[in-house]
Amino acid sequence: MSAPTFPGPSSSSPDGGLRAGEVDAVAASRGLAPADLEVRLRADASSRRAVLTLFAVAIAWLLIGSIFGEIASFKLHWPDLLVRQGWLTFGRVRTAHLHAVNYGWATAALIGTSLWLMPRLVHTELKGVFMAIVGASLFTLGIAIGIIAVLAGYSDGMEWLEAPRYAAGPFLVLGGGLIGLSLFRTVAARTNDHLYVSVWYILGAFIWFPMLYIVGKWPTYNGVESAAANWFFAHNVLGFWLTAMSVGAAYYFIPKVLGRPVYSYQLSVVGFWSLAMFYSLNGMHHLVGGPMPEWMITTSIVASVFMFIPVIATGINLHMTVVGRFGALRYSPTLRFIVIGALCYTAVSLQGSFTALREVNRVTHFTHWTVAHSHVGGYGFVSFIAFGAIYYIVPRLVGHEWPSASLIRWHFNLVLGGIAIYVLALTWAGVAQGLALLDPQLPFQVSVQRTIAGLYGRSLGGLIMTLGHFVFAYHFWIMVRMPQLSRRNRPPFHDAQPILYTAEAEAARVGERVPSPGAAPVPAMRRADATDASSAQQPLQTPLEGGAT
Amino acid sequence: MSAEKNGGQRADFMARSGLVALGAFAVMASAIIILVVIPKTMLSEVRASPELPPYTEVQLRGRGTYIANGCIYCHSQQVRDPAFTTDVDRGWGSRATVPEDYVHDRPHLLGTMRTGPDLINVGQRLPSIDWHLIHLYDPRSLNSWSTMPAFPYMFEERRPEDVTTEDRVVRIPGPRAPKGVVIIAKAEAIALSEYLISLKRQYPVSDSVESSRHLSLNVGGGHD
Numbered sequence: 001m002s003a004p005t006f007p008g009p010s011s012s013s014p015d016g017g018l019r020a021g022e023v024d025a026v027a028a029s030r031g032l033a034p035a036d037l038e039v040r041l042r043a044d045a046s047s048r049r050a051v052l053t054l055f056a057v058a059i060a061w062l063l064i065g066s067i068f069g070e071i072a073s074f075k076l077h078w079p080d081l082l083v084r085q086g087w088l089t090f091g092r093v094r095t096a097h098l099h100a101v102n103y104g105w106a107t108a109a110l111i112g113t114s115l116w117l118m119p120r121l122v123h124t125e126l127k128g129v130f131m132a133i134v135g136a137s138l139f140t141l142g143i144a145i146g147i148i149a150v151l152a153g154y155s156d157g158m159e160w161l162e163a164p165r166y167a168a169g170p171f172l173v174l175g176g177g178l179i180g181l182s183l184f185r186t187v188a189a190r191t192n193d194h195l196y197v198s199v200w201y202i203l204g205a206f207i208w209f210p211m212l213y214i215v216g217k218w219p220t221y222n223g224v225e226s227a228a229a230n231w232f233f234a235h236n237v238l239g240f241w242l243t244a245m246s247v248g249a250a251y252y253f254i255p256k257v258l259g260r261p262v263y264s265y266q267l268s269v270v271g272f273w274s275l276a277m278f279y280s281l282n283g284m285h286h287l288v289g290g291p292m293p294e295w296m297i298t299t300s301i302v303a304s305v306f307m308f309i310p311v312i313a314t315g316i317n318l319h320m321t322v323v324g325r326f327g328a329l330r331y332s333p334t335l336r337f338i339v340i341g342a343l344c345y346t347a348v349s350l351q352g353s354f355t356a357l358r359e360v361n362r363v364t365h366f367t368h369w370t371v372a373h374s375h376v377g378g379y380g381f382v383s384f385i386a387f388g389a390i391y392y393i394v395p396r397l398v399g400h401e402w403p404s405a406s407l408i409r410w411h412f413n414l415v416l417g418g419i420a421i422y423v424l425a426l427t428w429a430g431v432a433q434g435l436a437l438l439d440p441q442l443p444f445q446v447s448v449q450r451t452i453a454g455l456y457g458r459s460l461g462g463l464i465m466t467l468g469h470f471v472f473a474y475h476f477w478i479m480v481r482m483p484q485l486s487r488r489n490r491p492p493f494h495d496a497q498p499i500l501y502t503a504e505a506e507a508a509r510v511g512e513r514v515p516s517p518g519a520a521p522v523p524a525m526r527r528a529d530a531t532d533a534s535s536a537q538q539p540l541q542t543p544l545e546g547g548a549t
Numbered sequence: 550m551s552a553e554k555n556g557g558q559r560a561d562f563m564a565r566s567g568l569v570a571l572g573a574f575a576v577m578a579s580a581i582i583i584l585v586v587i588p589k590t591m592l593s594e595v596r597a598s599p600e601l602p603p604y605t606e607v608q609l610r611g612r613g614t615y616i617a618n619g620c621i622y623c624h625s626q627q628v629r630d631p632a633f634t635t636d637v638d639r640g641w642g643s644r645a646t647v648p649e650d651y652v653h654d655r656p657h658l659l660g661t662m663r664t665g666p667d668l669i670n671v672g673q674r675l676p677s678i679d680w681h682l683i684h685l686y687d688p689r690s691l692n693s694w695s696t697m698p699a700f701p702y703m704f705e706e707r708r709p710e711d712v713t714t715e716d717r718v719v720r721i722p723g724p725r726a727p728k729g730v731v732i733i734a735k736a737e738a739i740a741l742s743e744y745l746i747s748l749k750r751q752y753p754v755s756d757s758v759e760s761s762r763h764l765s766l767n768v769g770g771g772h773d
Contacts, residue, residue: 076664076696079689083699090698091619153617157656187566194564203566204573211577215585223651225589227659232584240577269563276573280580289629290659291646296588362634366625366663437663440638444666445694451664452696525564 039123039191046125047116048397050132050182052480054112055390057140059473061104066466068097073459077452087151095150095162102160102242102378103143103172109386110245111136111179114202116393117252118183121199122190128182135178142171158226160234161216169217173210180206194525197268201248204276208240224291228284235283238377239275243345246385247275247314250342253392254321257335258328261526263320267313275310278303285356288365304356311349318342331493333408337388340416344380348373363438368451368458369430372423379419379465387415387472394479403485405492407475414468422461429454597652600752604653604744611744614737615658618700625660626669626748640674641667643751650750665697672746681742682719682734690725703738706730 027037072094074081082088119126126132146163149155155162163169183206187199216233255262262268284292284300322339329336351373355364364370391408395401402408429451436447478485562568597603604612615621628642636642646669651657660667675681683690686704688697704719709731712718717734721727734742 075698079696079698084701086618086702089618089700089702091622092617094622095619155616155619157616157621157658159621159661190566195566195569199566200563200569200573203570207570207573208577211574211581215581221589221656223592223595223654224648224657224659225585225592226654226656227651228588229585230657232581236580273572273576276576280577281584283584286661287659289633290627291648291650293588293591293648296584299583358633366661368664370661433663437639438635440635444639445692448664448696449694 040120042125043119043123044116044396046129047119050126050129050136051112051116051393052397053133054108054115054136055394055476057136058105058108058112058386059476061100061108061143062469063473065097065100065105066469068093068100070459070462070466072097073455073462077455077459086153092151092153095155096147098160099143099147099150099163106242106378106382106386108136108140109390110242110249113249113386113389113393114183114245115179117198117249118186118202121196121252122187123192124186124189126182127185127189131178132182135175135182137175138171139175139179142168142175145171158230160237161230165217165219173213176209196525197251197262197272198248200272201244201251205241205244208236208244212236212240227287227290227292228296231283231286235286236280239279239282242378242382246341246382247345249385249389250318250338253334253338253388254318254342257332257392258321258325260321263317265526267317271310271313271317274313278306278310282307288356288358288361301356301358304353307349307353311346315346333412333493334388334392336412337384337391341381341384341388344376344384348376348381351376363434364430366437367430367434368426368454369434372426372430375419376423380423394476398480398483400483400486402475402492403478404475407471408492411468411472411475414471415465418461418464418468420461421464422458425454425457425461592648595648595652598649598752598754601650601653604747607740608744608747611740611742614741615744621658621660623662623664623697624666624668625663626667627659628667628669636667642670644754646750647754649754668745668748669750670748672748673751676746678742678746681745682717682738683721685738685741686719686732687721687725690721690723700738703735703741705733705735707733
């Protein structure tokens with residue numbers, strides 16, 4: 001593979017933004033009213049500092065979390081590795097990994113994405129920028145305190161909720177609250193008259209997370225009540241925090257990059273409310289067969305099966321928006337990451353419903369299958385969406401293109417290959433383990449020995465992913481800190497020639513009349529950004545457009 | 550919420566941020582009531598069997614060590630219904646565990662992984678504290694196939710002449726025994742072992758207690 005190259009003369013101004021007088025020209029070249037472009041420029045300028053800060057923090061956590069994850073993974077097949085220090089024992093580094101990647105990387109990356117999306121979606125500037133930056137700092141501090149506490153042996157003991165209630169909690173609550181407030185104020189100041197799907201999900205996430213955190217951290221549970229609260233939180237933090245923001249982002253970027261509206265507005269409404277209703281009742285499927293009142297577990301199993309409704313609604317909506325335009329994946333790294341993320345969302349959700357069934361669960365429960373499953377969700381889905389979003393957003397904030405197409409290609413291939421090896425190896429290990437555990441004739445050690453090969457495979461997959469993360473972090477670093485290297489004035493994959501929106505094909509697809517030139521053929525509510533739908537019809541050669549489209 | 554049900558036809562509803570937020574709040578609040586508040590109310594009536602004493606102070610400290618070192622990530626503490634799984638056949642307990650068995654547990658340590666065996670009755674299977682101390686220091690000195698971490702930091706290595714009569718000496722068997730030093734268990738290793746040998750949920754539970762898992766609203770579970 002060739003070394004990164006940095007070709008092309010620069011046509012952007014030294015500070016990376018558009019020069020005075022350029023707005024009109026750029027807007028005209030893309031069939032936009034100058035006022036509409038202004039709205040977007042102001043939105044991006046307002047969120048710039050907060051979003052870049054959060055992305056930098058997120059990527060730092062990604063590297064830290066990857067290293068912890070690798071140490072934990074090695075320990076499962078090399079159990080005498082690094083045993084002499086308490087803080088490096090498996091139970092602590094594994095938990096540090098979970099917190100660093102979920103609350104550090106994914107959360108920070110998706111909050112950053114949300115802070116960028118919201119002003120664009122409601123046509124205003126981000127309100128309370130200072131508040132958001134202080135909030136992000138406090139939140140990051142809370143995560144760091146939680147991880148250090150866990151490593152030092154101070155854990156609250158419940159999975160996903162280990163960070164100490166009184167040491168890390170106040171920072172998380174205050175930090176998250178300030179960010180939420182900034183977003184709510186932004187929505188309140190909106191200047192458009194519809195709310196695009198993504199806004200529902202982001203609003204929802206910031207309402208749901210505090211509720212979940214309070215329930216999860218409530219200090220008075222006894223015995224199995226704490227198990228109920230534990231898994232209520234731990235399952236829903238995926239569905240209502242990470243999934244909500246990720247689906248919101250997917251709903252924005254897929255139509256946006258392709259320049260075509262979301263397939264169906266009705267399906268997006270169904271998807272949103274049915275996700276809220278059914279996902280929220282899923283948590284007890286982590287306790288199938290456990291010492292809980294039977295009706296609770298049954299409720300969760302039934303709700304898990306009903307998850308087919310939101311998943312299929314959202315799946316159809318996102319996938320049908322892409323259908324016929326898969327060629328554009330070659331052109332847009334954002335689209336490539338986000339379409340794979342959306343496919344993983346469908347896959348992991350169907351797998352989850354299936355796993356909740358008693359007959360499947362009796363094999364897979366308590367095995368590495370669950371760990372593989374959670375990585376399809378947390379990585380294949382959430383992290384891929386976050387990668388895609390970062391590739392789209394950062395050029396618009398720093399005003400120049402990603403320096404290297406080959407670094408993007410390396411990142412994509414490494415993380416995709418890595419997660420595929422990871423999931424296949426660990427799923428296989430989990431099934432082998434589960435079948436061995438179900439056979440009382442086999443001694444327990446068989447269930448251990450049958451997983452070892454798969455665990456080596458997982459370590460290998462994880463190493464490849466980690467390598468990809470370092471490539472990504474390096475690319476982000478030179479993108480932001482060394483603008484002199486980013487002298488392209490075209491997106492990295494511009495030569496791949498996108499297959500994008502054509503009015504005739506669009507009309508054929510949705511059964512609508514061919515729109516008259518310049519007029520929007522679809523209602524605003526189906527478009528990712530009411531002023532944006534037509535933007536991708538034009539070749540995107542302005543420095544503003546960035547790497548994705 | 551009729552407005553929610555009709556959301557598909559009511560674009561105006563989904564264009565009002567306050568209503569979307571309120572609806573999101575309401576759906577989550579009802580889920581919290583169903584899966585957290587109602588169970589908490591029902592389960593607060595559960596009492597421990599007289600045969601299940603509260604943990605002693607040492608056992609509680611050992612439980613703290615169990616939590617601090619993340620034992621839960623590989624060990625569950627629950628025996629599932631024999632109609633559904635082979636937990637009982639495997640010798641992990643004589644009956645499925647019930648909510649009564651966990652009344653003293655704050656927080657619960659039910660676990661979701663069995664990279665290692667279930668521990669809710671480990672005190673019954675492996676009642677020797679010496680076994681646990683050796684096993685914590687070096688699991689592979691007892692089971693060559695084990696992938697459990699060793700916890701040497703819960704022990705001290707001391708020269709033989711420095712050992713006093715108050716020290717808890719741990720004699721590691723076999724070729725993996727460290728040479729020239731004596732292994733002394735620290736307080737945390739002893740407390741953790743005390744906690745482990747206290748784990749027993751074998752006393753019989755009455756039918757009424759057994760059926761407490763099926764507290765009202767029993768809508769499913771084909772096997773019962």
